[in-house]
Amino acid sequence: MDERFERYVTELFAAEDPILSKIRARHAAENLPAINVSPEEGKLLYVLLHAIQAKRVLEIGALGGYSGVWLARALPPGGELTTIEKDPKHAKVAQEAFDMAKLHGRVRLVAGAALDVLPTLTPGFDAVFIDADKEPLPKYFDWGMKLLRRGGLLLCDNAFFHGAAIDPNDRSPNALGVRAFNELAAHDRRLVATIIPVRDGLVVGVKIRESA
Numbered sequence: 001m002d003e004r005f006e007r008y009v010t011e012l013f014a015a016e017d018p019i020l021s022k023i024r025a026r027h028a029a030e031n032l033p034a035i036n037v038s039p040e041e042g043k044l045l046y047v048l049l050h051a052i053q054a055k056r057v058l059e060i061g062a063l064g065g066y067s068g069v070w071l072a073r074a075l076p077p078g079g080e081l082t083t084i085e086k087d088p089k090h091a092k093v094a095q096e097a098f099d100m101a102k103l104h105g106r107v108r109l110v111a112g113a114a115l116d117v118l119p120t121l122t123p124g125f126d127a128v129f130i131d132a133d134k135e136p137l138p139k140y141f142d143w144g145m146k147l148l149r150r151g152g153l154l155l156c157d158n159a160f161f162h163g164a165a166i167d168p169n170d171r172s173p174n175a176l177g178v179r180a181f182n183e184l185a186a187h188d189r190r191l192v193a194t195i196i197p198v199r200d201g202l203v204v205g206v207k208i209r210e211s212a
């Protein structure tokens with residue numbers, strides 16, 4: 001998107017409060033990579049969760065907690081975000097972010113590798129947001145579909161993967177993972193889905209049936 005439109009959306013719809021700004025500033029101070037969602041993507045996730053009145057949400061890839069705060073803030077009292085993070089330093093910074101945002105009781109941070117943690121979770125999530133390593137994306141697709149309730153949202157960041165999604169010559173494991181995920185999202189009969197071209201692309205799908 002043209003940067004001017006992006007700025008317009010951010011300023012009008014997704015202005016950060018001091019807590020979100022502080023969380024982003026801490027990413028830099030703690031030398032975390034600047035790969036968190038942007039404010040307008042955060043707001044999009046927030047709107048989507050409100051649209052389905054989400055109560056139980058799963059995130060794969062917490063980093064420093066920036067997207068997690070947007071997600072958890074969309075939940076009603078009694079709602080819970082479960083977020084999985086394998087890097088202990090990222091997990092520590094994320095936990096501090098959730099404390100700073102006073103989201104006690106609304107966020108459960110699970111430290112560990114996603115493929116170890118996912119089989120331990122109880123199905124019935126209202127939304128699953130995937131934003132971690134790219135090679136295992138087809139496995140995350142399968143887990144997302146298993147863990148979502150019917151009517152739930154499957155969300156996945158970096159659908160364009162900086163252009164690799166449309167470059168068949170890029171045979172890197174990450175590019176293959178992204179393309180495989182997008183193809184599953186497009187063709188799996190349990191899902192209706194598309195890509196919203198915000199930043200690096202966000203897959204948005206609704207699970208419409210339990211079996212294909």
Ligand SMILES: C[S@@+](CC[C@H](N)C(=O)[O-])C[C@H]1O[C@@H](n2cnc3c(N)ncnc32)[C@H](O)[C@@H]1O
Nearest residue numbers: 036037061063066067086087113114131132133
């Ligand atoms: C793009 S960042 C997440 C950004 C975060 N969702 C945000 O917008 O604020 C990806 C995160 O996934 C974590 N990660 C990568 N592979 C993982 C895995 N297999 N299991 C759990 N977390 C993983 C990385 O350590 C990193 O913190």
